[in-house]
Amino acid sequence: MSPMAAFGDGASVLRAILFDLDDTLIPEAAAIRGALAAACGPLEELAGLPNGVLGEAVAAVGQASWQALDVTGIDARFGVTWEECLWGRFGPASQAQIPTLGALAVMLRRQVFTDALTACGVRSPLGGELEARFAMERRKRFVPYAEAPGLIQSLRDRALLVGCATNGASEVQREKLAASGTGGWFDAVTVSAEEGVGKPDPAMIVKLCEELGVSADQAIYVGNSRRRDVAASRAAGIPSVLIERFEPEDEIPNPGARGARKGVANPHEVPDRMVFEVHGILGFVDGWRAGRAFRVVDGGRTPWSIDLPEPVDGRFVTRVGADDDPLRPLVTGSSPLAAIEAGLRSLRARGNGRAFRHELGEPIDWDALLR
Ligand SMILES: [Mg+2]
Structure with missing residues (x-):
């Protein structure tokens, strides 16, 4: 699934955000x-x-x-x-x-x-x-990441359902959920041992969607492991967001994200979007809901967006700029992705480069693009 396909034609309604637990919402x-x-x-x-x-x-x-x-x-x-x-x-x-x-x-x-x-x-x-x-x-260490409670509240404020699909033994994962307080965040939870098979098999994510009453095109899945989370959500037909969290104490990416920057050979493990901390998914969520290919949320500033490209005379056209700017300029490309790339160059040229580092996606070679 390409990032474009992940955004569909803008017709699907995003209703649920599904999460992995360990090293996504609570440190493991x-x-x-x-x-x-x-x-x-x-x-x-x-x-x-x-x-x-x-x-x-x-x-x-x-x-x-x-x-x-x-x-x-x-x-x-x-x-x-x-x-x-x-x-x-x-x-x-x-x-x-x-x-x-x-x-x-x-x-x-x-x-x-x-x-x-x-x-x-x-x-x-x-x-x-x-x-x-x-x-x-x-x-003593069942404590969620500091930004996680605020993120969940932000999703609730957007009237989204929140679910969790976590790998592990039933009693162990249930103890983590209860002791960390995260158990109360979710409208539904699936645990691999209770379902008979875990991620990367998509069954527990499919079951989670059933319990939430949402279809695959109404959800996105957020996790820290390419092999488990990204592969499972892709197999379930759900767009995936990979968290590439840097541990402050050692300044190396978490094990689930290893190789994230090098370009990954296995297409099943390529996420639709990458974020560096879990709060970054809000930009993804808001962009989706606004029918936008890309959305940049940077501190208290006005969000900047790149609209979903539209075909015009054999080319693809999108608008780029701050959401409150009535004269957001048009950029074009020979394909939807080329138009988005042109939009990103345009954003960067206007000094907004730092912000969209939080919204890296693949398979576009963002690093080359941003150099
Ligand atoms: Mg995990």
Whole structure:
């Protein structure tokens, strides 16, 4: 699906915004890093280990142990991660949905914390203590991204439905939703283990649309993973927005967005739009609703837009400029995308380049365009 197709002919009515949960509305990778550091710190100090060494050992042993176990089905089918197995509670729902998961998690966490201590040369029976500390610290970090509550409120103000399709074990994802308060944000939620299969299979997104009473052309899907989120929403026929969030502490893109700038070979993983923080989707939403190909919202300034190009005498014509400007100039191109590109050049020429960095999309080579 091209970005143009994603905007359709302007006839469809946008009714619902669907979200991924982990690393989209609530931090997952950063919460794990934080919990590991907090749980391991006192033991590192006690054992005279350099700061962070034990946490790194837990991560290394955890990954290796997970790969050594036969978890292809659980990992690939449901998107349950080894980190979640270190702290999650797997009760009756998980037992019914993924029968081997509970026993597997118990085995994994016993092994991981003990082996990590051993790997650091600490001969002590503190594996159980470390396990308990990590679970406690992880549970202190069910906190949404700071901008997320305001975004949800903005979507509500626009009378949009809000849904969530999240990969993982039922009890783990439900605990995150409840403890973070995000559960109350959604009109409907689907969890991969409860549906029998997770993203990139589109089934749980299709089910979410059914529960919300919207069709695929009335929704957009927002997530942080090309492989899981973008692929699933494309398979469901729903335009996708990829969040390429930069973690302030390490200044590298989150793992789900790796390779985002290089041009991605797999066409199923190319999003219709990219944003750098979740609030950026408001520009996408407003542009869609206004029948615009592109909308730039920059702080308190008047939004700038590029209209959906229209065919005129074998070329495509669009208007570009501030929404309150009655004389927004026309630009043309040989194709709809060429017209949009011409519009972006025109915006940039007027010094508005910084703003639309927040609205990068593909497959247009924006970086080349903006150079
Ligand atoms: Mg995610």
